[in-house]
Amino acid sequence: MIEIGKYNELRVLSKTEAGLNLTDGDKLVLLPYLHVPKGIEIGDNLSVFVFIQKDGRLTGTTQKAYASVGDFAFLKVVSDGDEGVFMDLGIDKDVFVPEREQKRPMQKGYQYVVHVYLDEGNDRLLASSKLYDFVEEENFEFEVGDEVSLLITEETDLGFNAIIDNKYIGLLYNNEVFDNIQPGDKRKGWIKTIRVDGKIDLTLQPSGYGHILDSKVMIMRELIKSGGVIELGDKSTPDEIYHRFQISKSAFKKTIGSLYKERLITISDTEIMLLTDDEEEDSE
The missing domain is CATH 1.10.10.10 (Winged helix-like DNA-binding domain superfamily/Winged helix DNA-binding domain)
Known part of the structure; x- marks a missing residue:
């Protein structure tokens, strides 16, 4: 089954005027010749990022996307309009952030941490800066003291919020941050406390x-x-x-x-x- 907005391992089925037809054995994905690696032949397997064009066609690219569906990422707004903004995804397809999915109004030229997801109605790639709608708040896969990967999202009165292991959200308190950190920074961190209410406190210093x-x-x-x-x-x-x-x-x-x-x-x-x-x- 082809996963839209993610990388898929597909087989080269045939050649067309526009590019290569790739398949998972069921559906076809067009890979434009611009993104076809040298030496690829019919029958070979390729890993491609799959998205849907405006005409509904499944299209692939071998370009490196900054984020896949389900990821949190720090992306830049490259254009705006009345209904939302488009952010650079690193491929020939920008990701759309509807106005309703913007925690605060986004501006062209600025970068924001967003969550990439699929529109349930048409499988269109979308993103949202309303991060709390997409993080998990229970069934944590770590314990106090565990090392985790952090994506700094924003500065608050208490400190800095951070996405934990691309899945949860926690807080670095101001009085425990001795380095210059900014939204979009990726850091190594540690779980300091998991509170009764499910909130997670973080630290940039290992303990023990x-x-x-x-x-x-x-x-x-x-x-x-x-x-x-x-x-x-x-x-x-x-x-x-x-x-x-x-x-x-x-x-x-x-x-x-x-x-x-x-x-x-x-x-x-x-x-x-x-x-x-x-x-x-x-x-x-």
């Missing part, structure tokens, strides 16, 4: 003992490179810590606390210092 081990190695290397002293301590700001180590202040404090317990460093409000062998013996 494994992360502390990595941070300990990094900080010890930096101490050695810096001559045994780093001017960061308990009273250093989160921004100062993130700028130096790309970890949160909480992770930093856990890490240096662990190094202190192992008698590898001393800690003050403004710096950490590597203990020498003599100083380690004196502290025992």
